[in-house]
Amino acid sequence: MANKFKVLIVEDEISISNFIATTLKTNGYTTLLCSNGKEALSMIASHCPDVILLDLGLPDIDGLEILKQLRKWSSIPVIIVSARVNEEEKVEALDANADDYITKPFGTSELLARIRTAMRHASNSNIQNDKFSVKGLSIDFGKRLVIIDGKEVHLTQIEFKIVSLLAKSQGRVLTYDQIIAELWGPYAVKDNQILRVNMANIRRKIEKNPAEPQYIFTEVGVGYRMVDE
Amino acid sequence: MKKYILKHINRVLFSDFLKTVSIFLIATLLALLLVNVSAIKDNVFSVYILAVALISVVTSGYIWGIFSSFLGIFSVNYFFTYPYYAFNFLLAGYPLAFLSMLVISSIISTLTVKIKKQVLISATREKQAESLHDITKRLLTATGMNNIRTLALDYFSNFYNCSVIIYFGNPLSDKNYGIKSLMSHHTALFEQQIEQNAAQYCYTSANSAGAGTLYQTDAKCTYLPICTEDTVFGVIGLLFENERFKQPEALNFLGIMTSQLILAIERQNLFEKQQKILVETEKEKMRSNLLRAVSHDLRTPLTCIVFSATTLLENNDTLSKQSSQKLLNDIIQDAQWLIRMVENLLAITRINNEHAVIKKQYEAIEEIVSATIVKIKKRFPNYQVKVTVPEEFILIPMDATLIMQVLINLLENAICHSHNTKPILLTVVYTENDVVFSIKDNGVGLNPYEIEHIFDGVSVEKTGDSTRGLGIGLSICKSIISAHNGTISAENNTEGGATFRFTLPKKGENIDGK
Numbered sequence: 098m099a100n101k102f103k104v105l106i107v108e109d110e111i112s113i114s115n116f117i118a119t120t121l122k123t124n125g126y127t128t129l130l131c132s133n134g135k136e137a138l139s140m141i142a143s144h145c146p147d148v149i150l151l152d153l154g155l156p157d158i159d160g161l162e163i164l165k166q167l168r169k170w171s172s173i174p175v176i177i178v179s180a181r182v183n184e185e186e187k188v189e190a191l192d193a194n195a196d197d198y199i200t201k202p203f204g205t206s207e208l209l210a211r212i213r214t215a216m217r218h219a220s221n222s223n224i225q226n227d228k229f230s231v232k233g234l235s236i237d238f239g240k241r242l243v244i245i246d247g248k249e250v251h252l253t254q255i256e257f258k259i260v261s262l263l264a265k266s267q268g269r270v271l272t273y274d275q276i277i278a279e280l281w282g283p284y285a286v287k288d289n290q291i292l293r294v295n296m297a298n299i300r301r302k303i304e305k306n307p308a309e310p311q312y313i314f315t316e317v318g319v320g321y322r323m324v325d326e
Numbered sequence: 327m328k329k330y331i332l333k334h335i336n337r338v339l340f341s342d343f344l345k346t347v348s349i350f351l352i353a354t355l356l357a358l359l360l361v362n363v364s365a366i367k368d369n370v371f372s373v374y375i376l377a378v379a380l381i382s383v384v385t386s387g388y389i390w391g392i393f394s395s396f397l398g399i400f401s402v403n404y405f406f407t408y409p410y411y412a413f414n415f416l417l418a419g420y421p422l423a424f425l426s427m428l429v430i431s432s433i434i435s436t437l438t439v440k441i442k443k444q445v446l447i448s449a450t451r452e453k454q455a456e457s458l459h460d461i462t463k464r465l466l467t468a469t470g471m472n473n474i475r476t477l478a479l480d481y482f483s484n485f486y487n488c489s490v491i492i493y494f495g496n497p498l499s500d501k502n503y504g505i506k507s508l509m510s511h512h513t514a515l516f517e518q519q520i521e522q523n524a525a526q527y528c529y530t531s532a533n534s535a536g537a538g539t540l541y542q543t544d545a546k547c548t549y550l551p552i553c554t555e556d557t558v559f560g561v562i563g564l565l566f567e568n569e570r571f572k573q574p575e576a577l578n579f580l581g582i583m584t585s586q587l588i589l590a591i592e593r594q595n596l597f598e599k600q601q602k603i604l605v606e607t608e609k610e611k612m613r614s615n616l617l618r619a620v621s622h623d624l625r626t627p628l629t630c631i632v633f634s635a636t637t638l639l640e641n642n643d644t645l646s647k648q649s650s651q652k653l654l655n656d657i658i659q660d661a662q663w664l665i666r667m668v669e670n671l672l673a674i675t676r677i678n679n680e681h682a683v684i685k686k687q688y689e690a691i692e693e694i695v696s697a698t699i700v701k702i703k704k705r706f707p708n709y710q711v712k713v714t715v716p717e718e719f720i721l722i723p724m725d726a727t728l729i730m731q732v733l734i735n736l737l738e739n740a741i742c743h744s745h746n747t748k749p750i751l752l753t754v755v756y757t758e759n760d761v762v763f764s765i766k767d768n769g770v771g772l773n774p775y776e777i778e779h780i781f782d783g784v785s786v787e788k789t790g791d792s793t794r795g796l797g798i799g800l801s802i803c804k805s806i807i808s809a810h811n812g813t814i815s816a817e818n819n820t821e822g823g824a825t826f827r828f829t830l831p832k833k834g835e836n837i838d839g840k
Contacts, residue, residue: 184727202665290721293690297719300692308695308713308754315693317726 134158184318214268353377382435391435744769
């Protein structure tokens with residue numbers, strides 16, 4: 098195949114990058130490897146990869162710093178790969194416009210799914226003719242309609258905005274602050290209490306069992322995500 | 327304030343004058359009556375002496391007694407000696423009568439004044455003793471430095487009727503102080519740099535400083551150290567509106583009250599030290615329990631992985647496809663087991679951190695539960711968990727990662743140890759003060775002997791490999807729930823299977839989030 102997708106793997110642990118590269122190659126991607134931050138920045142500029150897998154714990158530059166520098170001039174999808182577990186860091190990376198976040202250890206299927214999502218999001222192909230649909234949920238952005246299993250659901254203005262925002266970033270986690278900034282403007286108070294109450298109402302309207310949601314998932318301490326595929 | 331005092335003095339003078347005059351008038355009328363009725367004049371002097379005695383008792387100071395004795399002499403002269411209703415001091419023997427009456431009345435007034443003073447002193451002493459007793463009693467039962475300080479502030483301020491500041495520790499660097507202010511501008515005055523410098527001097531030198539002392543006399547307050555011979559605990563500052571703070575006796579009493587305060591502080595310090603040691607021991611115990619469990623729980627799967635991988639490498643040609651598949655599956659399973667162990671260990675480091683106050687934020691129960699279920703479904707796609715959460719939406723303070731770890735551990739236990747595939751029930755209900763989570767399986771149930779110690783993390787060795795991880799996982803659950811001030815328990819259901827239940831308080835302390 099001539100038009101294979103190019104994935105840049107920035108990872109300082111050889112065993113991990115080997116395993117990722119092998120998996121990606123068998124699934125039809127081209128891979129580029131590099132093990133430190135400086136190399137990564139120059140390789141991004143020269144190779145223009147389709148997706149970047151970025152480890153946060155690099156020996157020379159902090160992964161987050163690379164992300165911030167990259168975002169000044171490019172919107173190439175970046176998936177953060179990290180062994181660090183605290184939510185603050187996830188939130189920080191996502192707020193710096195990382196496309197996704199995957200925590201070690203992870204399985205191959207999960208990794209492939211995240212890469213697919215990131216690339217689809219980059220091409221904005223999940224919304225056609227102003228309409229969105231996943232499983233039993235469909236949204237008509239023009240008519241401001243939300244339909245679950247053929248039945249129309251009545252959402253308030255804010256609720257509809259939240260749902261359509263998540264739908265437009267389907268598969269991606271949006272942090273509390275990102276959602277608040279989209280809905281109430283960049284200077285709104287960063288208090289996620291109101292958002293959570295709205296979310297609870299949305300769940301009660303569109304999910305069969307709010308404790309076992311099918312459409313909108315919670316990433317505890319980070320934000321919310323609309324179900325993929 | 328000065329005007330007020332003058333007014334007060336005027337009022338006292340006036341009332342004493344009224345008393346003197348009225349008693350004197352009554353005595354004169356009585357004497358006139360006596361003379362008219364019996365015509366004997368011998369009792370007239372006794373009536374006046376009685377009047378002088380009475381006046382000395384009811385008025386303050388010597389003046390009124392002496393004044394009234396003069397008045398007595400004059401009125402005896404005027405009313406009862408010849409010539410009647412006229413003064414004549416040249417009568418024979420009159421100077422003697424005059425003198426004796428003067429002496430008698432002086433003695434009486436001196437005595438009454440003395441007695442009154444005594445009464446006043448003993449009343450003050452009693453008040454001191456009473457408040458000392460009271461403060462001692464209250465300080466004995468007070469817990470926590472802040473309570474002790476508030477108590478002491480109230481007492482000092484009540485007793486001396488002044489504004490008080492108490493510093494614990496170094497006034498300038500620790501800034502750990504409490505103020506009881508009688509006037510609104512006093513608080514600001516206490517916080518002025520010059521006052522704080524005086525307090526600081528008092529603290530470092532262990533001498534009294536400020537107004538009325540030898541040092542830092544430009545400060546408006548008087549600062550006294552709270553100290554024993556070798557330690558300074560803090561500083562008391564007293565602020566009087568007028569210059570009353572000069573009586574040495576008052577200072578003495580302050581010393582006694584301060585020593586009570588020191589006793590209370592020392593007792594509190596000891597208590598805190600003991601508490602800290604207790605917590606340390608508890609932590610130490612948990613750590614060693616954990617280490618023991620970990621070494622057992624990590625070694626087994628690692629051995630399996632190494633063994634399986636070596637077998638695959640060395641016997642690649644001779645192994646049947648089926649058996650190599652089985653070995654690979656074993657490796658994956660053991661590795662996944664190790665991953666879960668590591669997650670538990672991470673949870674422990676989150677609570678076991680040196681300054682181990684867990685970071686609680688308000689979280690929605692349904693979000694925590696659903697995120698947990700997503701994780702569980704990823705690991706065990708074949709198992710069913712039926713979830714029920716209340717319709718009402720509330721936010722509970724917790725460390726979400728830790729509570730999710732508890733739910734994961736309990737659900738995994740239910741899945742791995744119930745030995746069947748019937749759905750597991752995860753139910754959340756609200757009670758008045760708590761949120762109750764229960765995880766119910768339909769498995770073989772627990773060994774009744776084990777239930778009591780199931781959260782202690784010691785059952786591992788007894789039951790061996792078949793239930794590996796049960797111990798450590800549950801003991802971690804227990805630590806997490808205790809750190810949230812909740813409770814955790816396990817029981818066998820009457821219809822078979824086991825139920826694990828834990829509670830979280832709806833309202834918690836130390837909340838960082840909103």
